[in-house]
Amino acid sequence: ARAPATEPAVVLLDEPFAALDATLRVSLREDVASILRDAGASALLVTHDQQEALSLADEVVIMRAGRVEQAGTPEEIYARPATSWVAGFLGAADVVPGTASDGVVDTELGRLPTAASLRGPVDVLLRPEACTLEAAGQPGHGIEGRVTQRAFYGHDQLVTVELASGRQLRSRMPGTTAWRTGDEVVVRIEGPVHALPHADAR
DSSP, X not given: OHHHHTOOSEEEEESTTTTSOHHHHHHXXXXXXXXXXXXXXXEEEEOSOHHHHHHHOSSEEEEETXXXXXXXXXXXXXXXXXXXXXXXXXXXXXXXXXXEXXXXXXXXXXXXXXXXXXXXXXXXXXXXXXXXXEETTOSSOOEEEEEEEEEEOSSEEEEEEEETTSOXXXXXXXXXXXXXXXXXXXXXEOSOOEEEETTTTO
C-alpha cells in the first residue's frame, strides 16, 4: 500500500507472497497486479514460484547462476524453451530423443511435427499436457505403457507412464478418471511439441 501511494514508475517485488498460504497467495497477487495496472506502474517481480511468474508477468526472464538463460513472454518461454534446462525449470517436461528431417521428427512415440529447419539428432521436449492416455485396447494409434505413479490434484492429475523401452513420460489428465498404478494404457501425443538440436539441448 505504501509503495503505490508515492506513484512510482517502477515497483520492486521481492518474493512478496512467499509466506502466504496457497489460497491467499493467489487472491492477493491478483489484487496486487490489478492495483499496479490501474496505477500505470511497472513492476519487477522476483520469485521462485513458476506459476506466479507465468500468471502475473508480461515478460519473464529466466536466470541461472547469475546469467540470463532466456527472456520472452510467458507463452513463448513455456511453449518454446531455448534449452531443456529452461523447459524443466519452468514446469514439467520430458525429453525424448529423435531424428528430424523435412518438418517431422522420428521418435519411439512415432512421427511428430517439428520445425522444417531442424535436421539430424534432436531432443523432443514434451509437456505433460501434450500426452494423453487411454485404457489399453482402445482403437486408434499410440504406444503402450504402464502407469507407475499418480499424483492427484483434484482438478487434474499427473500420471507417470513407463514405456516398453523403460522410458518414463508424464501425462497431465483431468482428475475425473482414476488411473491406478499398474494400469495398462496407450499414450498419444496430441498437443504441441518442441524440438531442439541435440547439442543445444544438453
